[in-house]
Amino acid sequence: MISPPVTPPLRRRDIVFDFSAKIPLHWLGGHCHRTRFYDAMSIMFPEGERAFIESVQHYRGRIRGDASLDRTVKEFIAQEALHGREHVRYNRHLREQGAPVERLERRVAGQQAFARRYLAPAVRLSITVCLEHFTAMFAEEMLSEPRSLDGAHPSMADIWLWHALEETEHKAVAFDVFQAVIAGSFRRYALRCSAMLFVTPIFFSLLWRMTFELIRHDGRATDLRGWGALLHDRLVGNGSLVRMLPQWCAWFRPGFHPLQRDSRALIERFNQRFNERFDGGGDSADRRSDADS
Template structure:
């Protein structure tokens, strides 16, 4: 049974500046090059991607009607995504300061977004945003549910990933609800989102693994078969995170699918107290300094 919109968790602006001090090791995830660089590749993808998410949703703000609840939720979605973009820019500058080829890889992502802005209609870009929000929500849930995904991580790096995962889980239905409100016709909406998912999936994973490979090659570890085996086993074998995501990916193609059918409220409650408190302390400090 679909959860009513009233049960959608409130979105909070947790304006936290994370610590990317020089003491963070290059391979911050338990000293493992390949596992670390998989996350670093995702971080490099985020700032351009999140700017595109904001643009595609903002384009339809005047078409979602007088639903004050959805309008407020969209405003909070935009605020959360802007903070994610800011912190991942800082994360990526930290990577660059330690020699990673960040600017070159950022150009790959920017090129894809420039192509989409030039050649794709706003409705197609919104559908792509909805699909990518589903991907980030799936990744986020695996991270929040399974402590092993960040086992051995430097605390500062685990911190930013858990914060980001919490907020992606909170707002996983927002772009979907905008699509529902702004695009007329149930069949058109279904065709848009399912065709977009088939289009986006190979592009997203090809870019992610290509960027992961480039970072690992930069570290001189491209021929480290044991490192690759560890990463692939963690992601693709048995109960690996990408394997666990597959049922949720398949669920996307059900005609009655809605993100809130998959109830994540317990996960949100588990992590929100920790980051709500951090956000409140940051606001108090900012107010005291102003």
């Protein structure tokens, strides 16, 4: 097994993004379908971030003896809480624009309520680890491929790149907790592989259904050109989901660790971007407390 790089230090970038009325409905270059794919992910995030925090927090007492991991988990929780806060505000903006956010949020909440009621903590942690791998794959794609947000409104580009940066930073934290608290290498391997096979169709089914419902609400469900552009971006040829497939397959290697894929250069590049734009108070965000979350 190749030793992974050391987990990078996690930083809390407490940025409050500007979701003003100046942001157009289809903020990604005027493209309805491309915009709504991202908006659907945002609607999924607040409940998802809450579930990630809960599943890791459940095992916090078991890792107290590892001061480094415990400190990293604390920062992971802080980052995820900030992500949830900002996506609550993002989703409120969508709701104010007329999108059926509450109905879609109830669907996500229903899935999480089922998991809390019926799934064992170890299973919920394994699901968290899988979904953190998904967010890390999406994040790397976003940070490494400039075209992914080509034409985006600056405020919307900022929140997605900020979120992607921090997901990349903490992509191994839940995995390290999983490794530390689930006994038996074979059990860990079987649990994480079976969880990935379970999670993948559920995650993508929910994401695409919610994307469709947002597009239908916009009256563009029969816009074949719009669907063609979105599917080309994501699924055709060298689309983003196709490019992520090798990382998804890597999950099933017995010795897999998220940090075997070294993202330190990406982290440094975008850390500099956010240092320069926001540390002194930027034009589309500031560092005040979120008084209206």
